[in-house]
Amino acid sequence: MCQRPFAGPFGTALIDSMQGLGGQQRFTFMRLFQVIGDIWHKQVVKSEIPELQLRLVEAICLCELHLPALMADIKMHQSLHIVFRQLRNFGE
Numbered sequence: 001m002c003q004r005p006f007a008g009p010f011g012t013a014l015i016d017s018m019q020g021l022g023g024q025q026r027f028t029f030m031r032l033f034q035v036i037g038d039i040w041h042k043q044v045v046k047s048e049i050p051e052l053q054l055r056l057v058e059a060i061c062l063c064e065l066h067l068p069a070l071m072a073d074i075k076m077h078q079s080l081h082i083v084f085r086q087l088r089n090f091g092e
Contacts, residue, residue: 028062032060032063
């Protein structure tokens with residue numbers, strides 16, 4: 001699956017320039033933004049959904065490990081529902 005950065009090269013540069021973030025936190029944000037970008041892409045291929053599911057779970061686990069608990073909110077929970085229940089009905 002082609003990973004599409006959520007904010008393109010500018011988003012990558014922005015995350016890299018954030019002050020006070022450690023390497024693990026930067027990596028976590030990049031993984032999260034990549035998978036969210038793929039979810040929001042206009043076309044999702046059904047055969048790529050299992051890999052997308054795996055990458056989303058990995059990104060959320062990284063968030064739980066490396067980011068403050070306040071980051072884990074209903075939006076992350078809802079992203080799991082989108083990928084595991086809804087997306088498979090709309091992919092090509």
